[in-house]
Amino acid sequence: MTRTTVALAVASLLLLSACAGAPAAESGDAGCARNHEAGRDYFPDKVSAQVSKQWQVEYRQNYKLLKVNAGPKTSLEQTDTAPRSYVLYQCGTPAPELTGELAGATAIRVPVRKAIDNPATLLGAFEVLAPEVLAGYGEFPGAETADKHLPRVNKRIMDKTAVGVGHGDKLDTERVLNLGPQVMFAASGDKARFDKLGQGGVGVVFYDPFNETPLGSAEAVKFLSLFTNGEAKATAHYTAVESRYRELTAKAGAAAAKPAVLVGINGHGRDFLAPQNDYLEPTLVRDAGGRTVFDLPGKALQRLPMETMIERGASAEFWFRPDFVGKGATVAKILEGEPRLSRITALTSGKGIDRADPRVYAAAGLVNPDKLLADLVSVLHPDLLPGHQLSFLRRIEAG
Incomplete structure (x- = not known):
């Protein structure tokens, strides 16, 4: 070995020793x-x-x-x-x-470099902050509507750089582990499955924007920014949303009429799921210049007998039914499944309002509640937003 070779080897060892104790990127x-x-x-x-x-x-x-x-x-x-x-x-x-x-x-x-959204309530936040971080999802909106509201996230789903992992009792824990995410965001699920993911090095983070008022749900973009170090971008998005939301609330609040709105999900004859006052939709109704039929303290869903719902809701001017399984449902199909709902005047008179695409509503609407509010204001007070085209909501057709 030459002197030059020895010198280079010693220098290399000294350099490695100097760096060994420092945390490296x-x-x-x-x-x-x-x-x-x-x-x-x-x-x-x-x-x-x-x-x-x-x-x-x-x-x-x-x-x-x-x-x-x-x-x-x-x-x-x-x-x-x-x-x-x-x-x-x-x-x-x-x-x-x-x-x-x-x-x-x-x-x-x-910042995390790979994450899973399960089921899909943070996709709108990923769209705003870091779509490239999304590696997997529990469920995804239909392609016909997702591209409008979630173009960057939708592209990852279409080119399969983000893949489905299932959710609930269909969650594929092995697929999640094989993807190797640093974190999986979960609204709810089985503790045993999540413990297995934790043991495999996946941080499971529990958070559900649906348990928020509208501006609280908009802060989901801030929540995600904590993991991506995207706080500045999140603040800019939230500030703009909040400003538009409060402006619309003031405009709707000045309206003289406060139409009564039945809010909740038809349980197909078994019961009626009514969101309590501090849940997302009742707050939207009040901020849109309406009043809810039921006054239920809390921020969760409450089961009510169908007869109670029909009796109290029969004279409501509108029915806003945030139904996860009702995409595309018409008045005829709803009445075929539950004839008693013919007593709900709002439904039979064409004033039933539903989510245009329940998954888009959850994925993109929650971080943009100003757009949800604009849709609802245009329904309850059409004179306040003339010419407004519904984006996240739809009128239930007679069909």
Whole structure:
């Protein structure tokens, strides 16, 4: 071995030794810190939950402490609604020890590069912030409507750079693990399945924008930004949405008439699912210058006897039925399934309103509630928005 060769070998060993103790960024990852600096604030752009009661975040130099509160049980398959904590630490810096108040928290390195939305309530937030991060989804809107509201996300689904993984009892845990995401967002689901994902290195984050008022649901874009470090972009989106939403609310609130609106889902003869006052749709109705038939405190869905719904809702001027399974349903089909609903004047007189595409409504409407509100204002007070074309809602045809 020549002297030159020996010198190069020694120099290489010294360089490796010097770098061994430093936390290094992943190769080619421009979002990671190159060298950790104690005391440095790694998150100059910050967000907070101004309306949402479901989550809070604290920024602590190189990590964010995210707390998600216990939510109401909204699904028969949901077996765990306990509050959770997540430590979102900047890549290229050391993860904090999960002791003391951090004990039991799930640690997730940010910005995440690969995530799954299960079932599909954050797709609108991915569209705004980081569609390239989406690797999988639980369910997806029809292609005929998705491209209008979610063009960048829709492209990933169409070219299969994001793939379906199922949801609920159809969740394919092996496919999720094979995709290798850093995080999976879940509205609800089976604890045993999610524990398996956690053991496989997937951080399962529980969050459901449907458990919010409209502006609270719009903060889903802020929630996702905590994982992508996209706080600045999220703030810009939310600020614009909030401004338009409040402007519409003021305009509708000045209307003299306050039409009565029946809000809820026909349970096909078994029961009626009525959203409580602080749920998304009743708040939309009030902000659109209407009043709900039922006054139910809370922010979940409440089961009522069909007879109660029919008796109270018979004279309602409109029926806004947020029905997950009612896409394309006509008045004739609805009455064929449940003849008693012929007593609901709003339905038979052509004033029944449904989601044009339930999945688009959930995926894109929740982060754009100003557009949901505009649709509803144009229905309840057409003179306030002349010429408005419905985007997320549809009138139930006689059919």
